[in-house]
Amino acid sequence: MKIDRLRDESKKLKVFSIEGELDVHHVKNLKSEILEELEPAGWIYELNMDKVTYLDSSGLGMLVYLKKEISKHEGRLVISNLHEPVRNVFSLTKLDSFFEIT
Amino acid sequence: MKIDRLRDESKKLKVFSIEGELDVHHVKNLKSEILEELEPAGWIYELNMDKVTYLDSSGLGMLVYLKKEISKHEGRLVISNLHEPVRNVFSLTKLDSFFEIT
Amino acid sequence: MDIRIKNLLENLPANLTHLKMQVQGSSETLSLIRRVIAASVQHLRLSNALLNDIKLATTEACTNVIKHAYKFDESMSFELEIKTSDKIFAVEVFYEDPGFVPENIPVPDLNEIKEGGLGVFIIRNIMDHVDYKTDQQSGKVKLLMVKILDKLTSDGGQSED
Amino acid sequence: MDIRIKNLLENLPANLTHLKMQVQGSSETLSLIRRVIAASVQHLRLSNALLNDIKLATTEACTNVIKHAYKFDESMSFELEIKTSDKIFAVEVFYEDPGFVPENIPVPDLNEIKEGGLGVFIIRNIMDHVDYKTDQQSGKVKLLMVKILDKLTSDGGQSED
Ligand SMILES: Nc1ncnc2c1ncn2[C@@H]1O[C@H](COP(=O)(O)OP(=O)(O)O)[C@@H](O)[C@H]1O
Ligand SMILES: Nc1ncnc2c1ncn2[C@@H]1O[C@H](COP(=O)(O)OP(=O)(O)O)[C@@H](O)[C@H]1O
Numbered sequence: 001m002k003i004d005r006l007r008d009e010s011k012k013l014k015v016f017s018i019e020g021e022l023d024v025h026h027v028k029n030l031k032s033e034i035l036e037e038l039e040p041a042g043w044i045y046e047l048n049m050d051k052v053t054y055l056d057s058s059g060l061g062m063l064v065y066l067k068k069e070i071s072k073h074e075g076r077l078v079i080s081n082l083h084e085p086v087r088n089v090f091s092l093t094k095l096d097s098f099f100e101i102t
Numbered sequence: 103m104k105i106d107r108l109r110d111e112s113k114k115l116k117v118f119s120i121e122g123e124l125d126v127h128h129v130k131n132l133k134s135e136i137l138e139e140l141e142p143a144g145w146i147y148e149l150n151m152d153k154v155t156y157l158d159s160s161g162l163g164m165l166v167y168l169k170k171e172i173s174k175h176e177g178r179l180v181i182s183n184l185h186e187p188v189r190n191v192f193s194l195t196k197l198d199s200f201f202e203i204t
Numbered sequence: 205m206d207i208r209i210k211n212l213l214e215n216l217p218a219n220l221t222h223l224k225m226q227v228q229g230s231s232e233t234l235s236l237i238r239r240v241i242a243a244s245v246q247h248l249r250l251s252n253a254l255l256n257d258i259k260l261a262t263t264e265a266c267t268n269v270i271k272h273a274y275k276f277d278e279s280m281s282f283e284l285e286i287k288t289s290d291k292i293f294a295v296e297v298f299y300e301d302p303g304f305v306p307e308n309i310p311v312p313d314l315n316e317i318k319e320g321g322l323g324v325f326i327i328r329n330i331m332d333h334v335d336y337k338t339d340q341q342s343g344k345v346k347l348l349m350v351k352i353l354d355k356l357t358s359d360g361g362q363s364e365d
Numbered sequence: 366m367d368i369r370i371k372n373l374l375e376n377l378p379a380n381l382t383h384l385k386m387q388v389q390g391s392s393e394t395l396s397l398i399r400r401v402i403a404a405s406v407q408h409l410r411l412s413n414a415l416l417n418d419i420k421l422a423t424t425e426a427c428t429n430v431i432k433h434a435y436k437f438d439e440s441m442s443f444e445l446e447i448k449t450s451d452k453i454f455a456v457e458v459f460y461e462d463p464g465f466v467p468e469n470i471p472v473p474d475l476n477e478i479k480e481g482g483l484g485v486f487i488i489r490n491i492m493d494h495v496d497y498k499t500d501q502q503s504g505k506v507k508l509l510m511v512k513i514l515d516k517l518t519s520d521g522g523q524s525e526d
Contacts, residue, residue: 021238024267025231054238054256056263057322064319085256092329093322094314123399126428127392156399156417158424159483166480187417194490195483196475221397222387232408236382239407243400247393 001026003033012043019051022059031062041074050081055089067099078102103128105135114145121153124161133164143176152183157191169201180204209333209350217289229270229280234263237284245288248353258293258351261330264323265297265347273301273345293351302343306336370494370511378450382406390431390441395424398445406449409514419454419512422491425484426458426508434462434506454512463504467497
């Protein structure tokens with residue numbers, strides 16, 4: 001798994017472009033790497049999933065956790081560029097309405 | 103397996119561009135398809151192997167057979183665009199000097 | 205068991221691919237499992253959606269073995285047995301879990317957003333047949349999951365192609 | 366058997382991938398076998414040359430089973446057992462061939478160009494250890510092929526990367 005980071009101070013935006021398969025093995029890493037990047041308040045955290053080829057309930061669980069943590073930091077989690085079949089896992093579990101997906 | 107054909111009457115040249123894996127399963131087809139195309143005398147038969155991703159002793163056996171048949175028809179067999187690891191099978195069996203490889 | 209699935213399982217066709225894997229109980233092997241599954245069904249030309257569903261359900265099942273039954277103890281191992289034809293994808297997971305009671309697996313309330321509890325829900329949603337068999341004596345568990353591939357009578361995957 | 370290979374085989378490491386396949390004796394399954402092999406060793410990041418050598422030797426062995434032992438009778442089946450670690454690739458082929466005498470396999474004269482007779486030569490050239498074991502009683506044959514993956518002490522494939 002690979003994470004590319006992009007930080008836009010003026011927009012208070014951080015983009016994490018993730019590459020790889022989000023199963024229980026790869027989720028731990030990603031979680032801690034993003035938690036480290038949380039800012040005080042008002043930031044947007046975009047997870048660009050363009051290069052995520054696989055996601056399962058372990059990946060979803062991490063995203064739920066991240067969204068809750070980000071909310072505590074008064075930030076917003078945005079998930080972008082979901083491909084089928086990754087998008088499918090969100091709809092299967094009805095989490096597509098819980099997350100802000102663009 | 104797929105074969106693309108190109109015929110150049112003026113040069114007495116036939117080019118067969120082969121796509122796929124040349125194992126015992128796919129060899130039979132290819133053999134008969136090329137034998138059908140043999141011309142009386144003086145033709146060059148080029149096998150373009152650019153899109154051949156696998157070749158084994160069954161494929162080599164067919165090529166030996168084709169070369170002999172083509173010789174009987176006073177033609178020339180030319181093998182082109184071999185990639186590693188296909189080229190490797192020729193050298194392993196010392197057949198790289200038997201065939202005309204470009 | 206649904207009579208149609210029972211019939212399919214009992215009359216597996218001759219063009220069956222039968223694959224057994226013994227895998228280490230490490231989360232690292234999950235991607236290996238997905239790759240082998242993809243390789244073993246490539247000739248069936250399944251839709252992307254269907255292939256992913258099969259990978260997903262199998263991974264969820266193996267994740268549960270690694271996480272719940274083996275508690276990430278990598279010295280443990282489990283077995284996968286995959287049988288496929290153009291009609292059916294069947295996978296069995298053999299592992300050890302003394303005291304496991306499949307009836308106790310909770311059904312999640314999708315209105316209550318939690319960080320876990322979706323794995324078995326996903327498996328049951330994707331697969332046409334899911335059955336845990338436990339042997340109290342030996343502590344061995346056999347999980348059978350079946351997906352019917354025949355598009356005309358199944359939904360052909362959870363998402364559009 | 367070479368003492369180094371014997372040691373490796375007897376002390377297979379814990380991070381072993383163990384895969385068993387039961388395959389129909391049809392030449393159509395050869396590409397399936399190559400795909401599963403590639404999937405099962407992908408995490409080892411072998412060179413292209415080495416991966417192809419392994420696919421090639423295994424295919425040659427299976428081709429011989431299908432062609433010589435089973436004479437293209439597709440109702441027959443055989444078994445492949447693959448064990449890999451970062452040190453070793455071992456594959457066993459189990460099949461039936463009453464009356465098969467491995468010592469009778471001819472060694473080809475490479476100066477004499479023929480249409481066949483190169484399969485076993487290729488296998489022996491690629492693999493570090495090749496051993497046919499026949500059971501006269503049952504007619505069962507077990508072919509074991511081993512390739513050492515450890516680059517420092519092996520040639521790391523027949524061709525440059
Ligand atoms: N193979 C298993 N062995 C033991 N317990 C299991 C197994 N599969 C599921 N469970 C139990 O069922 C619960 C729900 O599992 P699951 O839906 O996969 O969600 P999660 O793993 O996120 O908790 C688990 O928390 C666990 O208690
Ligand atoms: N598994 C096998 N069962 C029976 N005979 C075999 C087997 N493998 C090889 N042979 C014999 O050895 C010969 C050489 O085999 P090989 O080198 O693969 O070349 P080819 O298959 O082209 O003849 C075969 O012609 C066959 O007689």
